[in-house]
Amino acid sequence: MSDTVKFHFDVDGSDFSSAGEASVTVKKKLRQLGYPPEVIRRVSIAMYEGEINMVIHANGGTADVEASDDEIVIILSDKGPGIPNVELAMQAGYSTAKDHIRNLGFGAGMGFPNMKKYTDEMRIDTVVGQGTTITMKVRF
């Protein structure tokens, strides 16, 4: 684990047009580092969903990625409203996104299900009124 590479991003919550930039940057870096395409795909999907969630629901936050020899850890942290019912939020098709967000193509209610599906571990720490931290691990 001596060669862990770390990335940190501040995710801007005010700008939908830049949403996904951190995920795209991580993807390009992981490719440069020579990670397998399937691993990069899983990380890209999981991180993009989380990044978008922070922009839609929490006015942005931070994204940290740690890439090592056998796993990639993604930590997304925000000071948003928190998630009142995590079980409900995990259900495929459930979304609280407003109409103007749906018009952009978001709000399918597949964000959390995708994050769970494409990672080996997903942990949600959330406090209503204080924020949410999501930790995901992709192993290989």
Added chain:
Amino acid sequence: MTVNALCDLLDAKVLCGETDKPFLGVYAGDFLSRAMSRVEYDCIWVTIMANVNVVAVATLTEPAAIVLAEDVVLQEDALKAAQENGLTVLSSPLSAYEICVAISQLTEESGE
């Protein structure tokens, strides 16, 4: 089958990117989270969404080309982002259904 062949087949304009490349398979859909997990590397993604978020999803999933249905064209900032990320984007007057049917027929005829 190459993306080039689609331009004639779908009466499509090339908005940006290389078309001299093969593709495998098609996904049609507009919800980004659905597309995120279903658009495979080197496939064709048919959609009517044309904003920068589509470009972000395509940059992550790397389809051979995005085909915009019903004469939709990329918004200006999306076109710029697509060019920067080396994406291929076509615009066709056909509906998403007609695009899928046309590609399916061509695929069958060519035995691919």
